[in-house]
Amino acid sequence: METGLLPFFIFALFASSCCAEISNKIGVNWGTLGNNLPSPPQTVEVIKSLKAKRVKIYDANPKILNALRNTDIQVSIMVPNELIPNISKSQSLADHWVRQNVVAYSGEVKIRYLLIGNEILSNPDVGTWFNLVPAMRRIKRSLKTYGIHKVKVGTPSAMNVLESSFPPSNGTFRSDISVSVIKPMLLFLNRTKSFFFVDVYPYFAWSDNSASISLDYALFKAKNITYTDPVTNLTYTNLFDQMVDSLIFAMKRLGYPDIRIFIAETGWPNGGDLDQIGANVYNAATYNRNVVKRYTTKPNIGSPARPGLVIPIMLFALYNENQKPGAGTERHFGLLHPNRTYVYEIDLSGETEEWEYKKALPAPTNNEPYKGDLWCLVKRGANETAVADALSWACSQGNKTCEAIQPGKPCFKPESVIWHAGYAFSSYWSEFKKSGGTCSFNGLATLTAKDPSFGHCKVPSTRLL
Numbered sequence: 001m002e003t004g005l006l007p008f009f010i011f012a013l014f015a016s017s018c019c020a021e022i023s024n025k026i027g028v029n030w031g032t033l034g035n036n037l038p039s040p041p042q043t044v045e046v047i048k049s050l051k052a053k054r055v056k057i058y059d060a061n062p063k064i065l066n067a068l069r070n071t072d073i074q075v076s077i078m079v080p081n082e083l084i085p086n087i088s089k090s091q092s093l094a095d096h097w098v099r100q101n102v103v104a105y106s107g108e109v110k111i112r113y114l115l116i117g118n119e120i121l122s123n124p125d126v127g128t129w130f131n132l133v134p135a136m137r138r139i140k141r142s143l144k145t146y147g148i149h150k151v152k153v154g155t156p157s158a159m160n161v162l163e164s165s166f167p168p169s170n171g172t173f174r175s176d177i178s179v180s181v182i183k184p185m186l187l188f189l190n191r192t193k194s195f196f197f198v199d200v201y202p203y204f205a206w207s208d209n210s211a212s213i214s215l216d217y218a219l220f221k222a223k224n225i226t227y228t229d230p231v232t233n234l235t236y237t238n239l240f241d242q243m244v245d246s247l248i249f250a251m252k253r254l255g256y257p258d259i260r261i262f263i264a265e266t267g268w269p270n271g272g273d274l275d276q277i278g279a280n281v282y283n284a285a286t287y288n289r290n291v292v293k294r295y296t297t298k299p300n301i302g303s304p305a306r307p308g309l310v311i312p313i314m315l316f317a318l319y320n321e322n323q324k325p326g327a328g329t330e331r332h333f334g335l336l337h338p339n340r341t342y343v344y345e346i347d348l349s350g351e352t353e354e355w356e357y358k359k360a361l362p363a364p365t366n367n368e369p370y371k372g373d374l375w376c377l378v379k380r381g382a383n384e385t386a387v388a389d390a391l392s393w394a395c396s397q398g399n400k401t402c403e404a405i406q407p408g409k410p411c412f413k414p415e416s417v418i419w420h421a422g423y424a425f426s427s428y429w430s431e432f433k434k435s436g437g438t439c440s441f442n443g444l445a446t447l448t449a450k451d452p453s454f455g456h457c458k459v460p461s462t463r464l465l
Contacts, residue, residue: 024300026292026348027054027074027314028335029265030064034321036338040067046318046340047073051349056264056314058118060101069108076113076264076314077101079139081128084117087138088131094138095145103146114139115197115264116155121177129177133184140192154189156197156264159205159243162250168305169231171246172253186256195262195312198247202239203268203287203329207277213239215367219268219283220290234304240266240291245305260309266291267316270343273328273439274370274447282364285344288315288335289354296350315348325442372449373461376429376439377422379446384417390441391421394428401427404457411457422452423459430460 028050030043038046044067047055056076057064068075079087079097087094102111116136120128132155140153159165161182164172173182189196206218216222218239227236236242244261251259268287272279294301295313302309320334320343336342345357378387395402404411404427405420421444429439439445453459 024296024298024310024312025053026296026350027056027076027312028052028318028348029056029058029314029316030318031058031316031321031324032061032064033323034319034338035323037319037321038338038340040064042340043318044068044071044073046336050335051347051351053348054112054312054314055318056113056115065101065105065109068110069105072110074110074112076115077111078115079117079135081117081120081123084120084128084135085131088134091138091141094135094142098139098142098146098148102143102148102151106148111151113197113262114143114151114153116153118156119158119199120155121161121174121181122158129181132181133188136185136188140188152194153192154194154197154262155185156199158199159201159247161198162246165243165246165250167227167229167231168234168236168242168245169229169249171248171250173250178254183254186251186254186259189259190256195260196247196251197262197264198244199265199316200240200243200263201266201268202243203278203283205239205243207279210277210369215278215283219286220294221286232305236304241303244303244311248303248305261306261311263311263313265314265316267333269329269332270320270334271328271332274366274374274449275439276327276329276366277369278367279329279332280362280365280367281344282361283367284333285346285361288346291315292346292348292350293354323443326440327438328440328446331443370449373451373463374439374447374449375422375452375459375461376425376445377448377452378418378425379444382418382444386442387421387444388417390444391417391424394421394424394441397428397432399431401431410455411459423457426452426462427460430462433462 028047040063054074054076058078059080060077087097102114105111116132116139120132136153136155143151161173161177162171163174164170202218206213206215214222214225217225220238222237227242247261251257268284269279270281270284291313295311300308300310302311315335317333319336319338320332322331324330334343335346344361345359402424403409405423406412411423425439425441425445429437439447
């Protein structure tokens with residue numbers, strides 16, 4: 001054996017011996033932000049039909065946990081963001097939470113991961129950042145108190161915890177959290193043999209830089225496209241590996257080269273707003289099927305920086321969730337529709353070959369940026385009370401957003417909440433898009449290329465170039 005390979009051999013041996021419970025099976029995220037979703041027992045049957053071996057939920061919902069009793073599904077539960085400050089300061093509160101949400105299901109629900117909050121370090125509430133690691137310590141202490149040793153404690157982070165991610169060897173954590181939050185977190189994860197949980201979305205990296213990143217490279221489809229890191233000489237064949245390795249090098253830079261990676265979320269949207277490129281069924285199916293195929297393969301692929309190691313992965317998400325806030329893509333990440341029909345065929349076990357899927361995928365759409373005028377209007381069927389509240393908020397933002405719908409003005413009639421809100425949404429988006437404004441309004445709005453203007457009423461539009 002070459003001596004240069006010895007450190008990697010020792011790490012690989014350690015990883016294989018200490019982590020026998022980690023398999024290369026794909027899991028799924030079970031979100032609940034919808035008013036038309038199936039019941040927990042129905043959803044458990046859906047998870048089984050997908051052949052998923054793991055599921056992550058975003059709280060410790062007792063109805064969901066009861067539905068998961070006596071199944072073979074490994075479960076990840078979450079301490080809600082808002083409880084973190086109090087738990088960080090109170091061991092008795094941590095004990096109570098663990099007793100109620102973990103101990104109560106012991107032996108019947110395979111709770112294996114306990115996550116403290118969701119993407120806390122992307123939250124502008126800086127105060128909570130410094131409560132994060134203390135809360136993780138207290139929860140871990142509670143688990144030990146109750147004799148629970150199989151549950152790993154961590155917290156999922158978005159890729160924006162990195163200040164630099166290109167080339168991968170230059171991966172660096174943000175300066176505002178690197179020493180104060182990330183380093184003590186890495187110490188905790190290292191001591192407890194836990195994972196750095198991270199949400200990795202090549203879709204967003206590609207859609208923000210589609211002129212310079214190949215779509216095939218983001219979809220694991222590139223046959224003749226590679227990137228070689230000039231420092232490490234590691235060669236990359238897809239964007240996902242680049243993103244993962246940038247995190248690995250960032251941890252190494254802080255003195256923790258061996259902490260395992262767990263992909264808490266990854267996926268590709270099957271739909272979205274007109275201004276969101278590449279969000280379609282073809283790309284979503286291609287990406288997620290390729291993730292499954294690649295990371296259920298034996299021997300394990302790992303990443304260029306850690307070849308051969310298991311990378312546990314959870315696809316996002318189980319359903320399209322119609323009440324998720326934000327851009328249209330946020331409501332279109334599901335593997336299934338709320339009526340339990342598949343958006344596209346997929347088998348998370350990796351046992352189904354591509355040619356075995358019966359239905360042909362629809363032709364890809366909107367892979368090029370839309371160029372033209374768009375209006376932001378009220379979505380059909382939106383709750384009128386919620387629309388009225390959104391209208392009031394839009395008009396409160398200033399810049400004469402709602403001047404044209406005041407009495408006596410050209411867009412006042414027809415005098416209805418829906419019409420006035422449609423004008424206000426379009427006016428707001430036109431005015432504030434460049435500074436981060438979106439056409440969302442908590443899921444009440446949608447984009448259209450059809451001009452709603454009439455007579456002397458000119459509804460503001462936004463031109464995408």
